[in-house]
Amino acid sequence: MMKRETLKKQVYEYLREEIMNGRIAPGERLIEEKIAKKIEVSRSPIREAIRLLEKDGLVIVNKRGGVTVFHPDISHFQHLYECRVELEPAAAYYAAQRITKEQIRMLRQHLPSKHEICRQYELKKIHDMNVKFHEGIVEASGNPFLIKTICHLRGINSMYRMAILKRNDLRVELAIEEHFNIFEAIASGCADDARRYMREHIESDYKFYVHLYSERK
Amino acid sequence: MMKRETLKKQVYEYLREEIMNGRIAPGERLIEEKIAKKIEVSRSPIREAIRLLEKDGLVIVNKRGGVTVFHPDISHFQHLYECRVELEPAAAYYAAQRITKEQIRMLRQHLPSKHEICRQYELKKIHDMNVKFHEGIVEASGNPFLIKTICHLRGINSMYRMAILKRNDLRVELAIEEHFNIFEAIASGCADDARRYMREHIESDYKFYVHLYSERK
DNA sequence: TTTTCGTCGACTGTATACAATCATCATTAA
């Protein structure tokens, strides 16, 4: 038996992937039975997987039942950031007050060393570290609602990046120094600084993507 | 035919109600088949209804599959407010910038008149107006993510109130003046004031409930 | 007495069949 995970989860991962990389186009309708035939499972796990996608905001339900792949646009991108710019700084604020020594140690590992930077490390790798850094901070906030909500927004966010930018422009080098400042503030328990630095960080991240978008129109 | 809504939705409403008023106790496990037998529908709509409850945070899934009714405690209540105190002021901030004349008119209707206050209007009625007032502001923010997230938090919030306080203590009179200030700020487009007033409002709301809770322990 | 093993019962995961609804399109009547 090679059945380590439920079909529901497998189908969910599959659809999520297909949507994220655009093989299922935004606006396209998801037909339970067609998917069922295509990947050869019954409708039950598919229905449930689709509910998960709905929860992620990756598909939207239309009146008549049935769902349609979410179609992102730049105005929504702004709305998304209006949320993130409130929640992530708050997470940093509480993280500065609640983070454990162990978590500090973990967090530090997600900062690239100067060595790595000088070496022109693979951008992709540094980008992954950055993501983990953010996740670590949110986790350290110790607030399950913050964690859940931000995680949710981040999922949609990456979808926007995929859909709007259509290429992997990573704002990597710019972010490194900002990350250092945030880390220092959190590690030393300066909650207000942590909040402020994080807010500036998110704001500049947003401006970067907007600029990129307007540039390539 | 008296079948206006799907069974899924009916079951969802039913379970939600049962959980909210405590007839299904916190910590209790929900067994699909038992519910199915009890209310005489098949397991399918029940499964789906349970997923909706899960989305609401009213039940939590345990490893082995199956769900358990969420068991609120005061620390989570604090976490909830740590989110609200960021998001609702942000909603007020954007509402001040984006609210339409029509929405201002609507919003004003959810402020009790002095006449109503003097008359010792039913507390419940004023409380309902207050809820609508908050909803109106969030709506006026024009940000679907803010709307969705805050709405979600509010649902959980009311569950906490039910479960923790076990009575309908409504912080009504205190809130009225705060609401007036917030309204004025939004209607006159003073976004920063709107944000600040709303933040103070949420904070004092939180303090009120904490005080009430500690008092009756 | 303790441990191990196996059976049974209770649940959930998955498949499948059936019912209901809605859209489309053609056909017919005005």
Add this chain to the structure above:
DNA sequence: TTAATGATGATTGTATACAGTCGACGAAAA
């Protein structure tokens, strides 16, 4: 020609049957 009506197909909602898994309990062996 146009509007109304009815048939057909596509798709989701709901019921139900079956399979797999885990835990509890008890019996047998050490």
